[in-house]
Amino acid sequence: MTETLIVNNITKTFYLSRKQMKINKKPGRKLVAVNDVSFSTYKGEIFGLLGPNGAGKTTTLRCIATLIRPDKGEIYVSGINNKNDVAVKKRIAFLTNELKLEEQFTPNYIYDYFSKLHSVDDDIRTVRKKQLFQKFGIDHFAEVKIGELSSGMKQKVSIACSLVHNPDIIIFDEPTNGLDVLTAKVVTDYLIDLRNEGKTIIISTHIMNLVEKICDRVGIIIEGRLVLCDQISNILDSHPDADIEKIFFDLYSEVYHEEYA
Amino acid sequence: MKNMLKIVKKELDKIFKFPRTIFSTIILPGLLLFVIYFIIGNIASIEINKSEEYVSSVHMVNAPDSFSFALEQAEELKIDFTESSADDIPDFIEKIKDGTIDALLVYDEGFDNKIMSHSEEKPKVIVYYNANETNSNIAYNKLTSLIDSQKQNILDNLGIDPNIFSVIPEVEFDETKIAGTFLSMLLPILLVSFIFAGAMSIGADAVAGEKERGTLATLLMAPLKRNEIIIGKLISSTIINICYAVSSFIGIIAALPFMASLFDLEGIGIAYTIIDYLGLFGIILLLAIFASSLLLVTSTIAKTVKEASMYAMPIYMIVLLLPMFTMFSEGESVNRVLYLVPVYNCILGIKGVLSLNIDLLSYLMIVLSTVVYVALLIIVLVRLFKRERILFSK
Numbered sequence: 001m002t003e004t005l006i007v008n009n010i011t012k013t014f015y016l017s018r019k020q021m022k023i024n025k026k027p028g029r030k031l032v033a034v035n036d037v038s039f040s041t042y043k044g045e046i047f048g049l050l051g052p053n054g055a056g057k058t059t060t061l062r063c064i065a066t067l068i069r070p071d072k073g074e075i076y077v078s079g080i081n082n083k084n085d086v087a088v089k090k091r092i093a094f095l096t097n098e099l100k101l102e103e104q105f106t107p108n109y110i111y112d113y114f115s116k117l118h119s120v121d122d123d124i125r126t127v128r129k130k131q132l133f134q135k136f137g138i139d140h141f142a143e144v145k146i147g148e149l150s151s152g153m154k155q156k157v158s159i160a161c162s163l164v165h166n167p168d169i170i171i172f173d174e175p176t177n178g179l180d181v182l183t184a185k186v187v188t189d190y191l192i193d194l195r196n197e198g199k200t201i202i203i204s205t206h207i208m209n210l211v212e213k214i215c216d217r218v219g220i221i222i223e224g225r226l227v228l229c230d231q232i233s234n235i236l237d238s239h240p241d242a243d244i245e246k247i248f249f250d251l252y253s254e255v256y257h258e259e260y261a
Numbered sequence: 262m263k264n265m266l267k268i269v270k271k272e273l274d275k276i277f278k279f280p281r282t283i284f285s286t287i288i289l290p291g292l293l294l295f296v297i298y299f300i301i302g303n304i305a306s307i308e309i310n311k312s313e314e315y316v317s318s319v320h321m322v323n324a325p326d327s328f329s330f331a332l333e334q335a336e337e338l339k340i341d342f343t344e345s346s347a348d349d350i351p352d353f354i355e356k357i358k359d360g361t362i363d364a365l366l367v368y369d370e371g372f373d374n375k376i377m378s379h380s381e382e383k384p385k386v387i388v389y390y391n392a393n394e395t396n397s398n399i400a401y402n403k404l405t406s407l408i409d410s411q412k413q414n415i416l417d418n419l420g421i422d423p424n425i426f427s428v429i430p431e432v433e434f435d436e437t438k439i440a441g442t443f444l445s446m447l448l449p450i451l452l453v454s455f456i457f458a459g460a461m462s463i464g465a466d467a468v469a470g471e472k473e474r475g476t477l478a479t480l481l482m483a484p485l486k487r488n489e490i491i492i493g494k495l496i497s498s499t500i501i502n503i504c505y506a507v508s509s510f511i512g513i514i515a516a517l518p519f520m521a522s523l524f525d526l527e528g529i530g531i532a533y534t535i536i537d538y539l540g541l542f543g544i545i546l547l548l549a550i551f552a553s554s555l556l557l558v559t560s561t562i563a564k565t566v567k568e569a570s571m572y573a574m575p576i577y578m579i580v581l582l583l584p585m586f587t588m589f590s591e592g593e594s595v596n597r598v599l600y601l602v603p604v605y606n607c608i609l610g611i612k613g614v615l616s617l618n619i620d621l622l623s624y625l626m627i628v629l630s631t632v633v634y635v636a637l638l639i640i641v642l643v644r645l646f647k648r649e650r651i652l653f654s655k
Contacts, residue, residue, distance in 0.1 A: 089484040101476060105274075
């Protein structure tokens, strides 16, 4: 198996504003969002990062995507240290609901714009755009302003635009969040197709069914710490009477000394 | 550089791809100024014509023979004289106050005799008028001019040469500078306000707007260096600001003929050379880059467009006040140190170029100091744009 991503003991601390401290309800200005997390991903797999809200999933993904830098530890994408952010961004795609597209432009314009930013050749761009637009049914609204599209349509355009450069690693933060069932199915089917093409997919989610259905390996992150990281099949084999959901809640109870059964 | 240009193109497309934004960014500022000055110029011209045609209503008490020449010129001077009695003076004063009549001329009794007999008591002439009424002021000016003529006639009759000495006004002026001086009072405030207003709206959206809409993080995922992104945004913001400024400049120049009567510019053209225009453009360009950099800094610090506008407003207010200090100052009297004060130096520069009243050293001081300020702002901007807490704060 070829390693595509190595996350090596990364730690990320945030300094909270007074407003954030009130929301966080914890003493001190420091919040250790990610605490000494390590894992690897491989070619042709879907890796699921599972955890409750505020566990550190998005921060970990943002560190991998080079949007933010870890305070400690190192990350390698296809062998490249992600301190070289420009080289890394050529090899990854990062998609989250927080990443939006300029609403006054059309999907056609935005796709071409991102292709140019990624220096994709015109011929390749045309072919790839045709494939992606057909796949997600964007052809029908390619010339409609993004601001006039539904959230599902916008999500499809976002996915297409994040894949303009045919990246090796595709990171999806909550890929089906806010989508209707039909669009969610199109997206999950596409993730499986990408895996079959040999891409590495990393998804963060708190939807247990999705993890069990499409992920090959899973990492469970709670309170910034990676408390479990293994093949789904291995995890299920070692807990014969439990599913991923039960295993997750048991781990959560261990961390918080609370009963969630 | 190539990546930067891709950002510039997209930012400009935001404006130039849509007729509505082209209209509001390029056409509207100039059109607005043209329409405003066209209307003001025409209204002023109508008012001036009206006042020239106006027949002043003047009452006279004890008008002496020496003033009779004025009655012969009454029609020409557009004055309607009425002889009245001294008993009616209080009534006429009230009428002047309420605007029914424009002025009252009261001579001492036996005015001419007192002069001819060299009486110890000097004779008086009192002119009553209402300083709050335009028509009354016009009447007062006409009357003082007539009284001056009357005085000259009396001196002549007394055998004293009224022209015992003469005052010959020798007005030394460069015709081309008159319009320039007028423009130098008006243009700096308009240009500065348009450049900063443009920078405020474009700048607030360029970073804070993108943060708020979540499009900045998408852009940050493109394989570009962060300084390429922010400098691309700075270049596009500057280009749009210059469009604002050029549009307003054209609007003012186009409206100039309509303002001619208002500012006594009739028949006077503006004779700027290509060097003057280049000099002016140089300062406008620097001011536009400075404004864009400064307001991009505030936009980068802010989390939302609203917050960015809030930070930018005090800057805008200060910047609007600065041209007021230069409005009536003369080029030669400017302390050279002021040519190093940001924004104020550009205003002085615009004023100096327009009034053809600036030397090369002063111009270079303006250009070099502004280049230094812009460089410092760009360094701050690039550093801020690399800080996670600034870019991703919530």
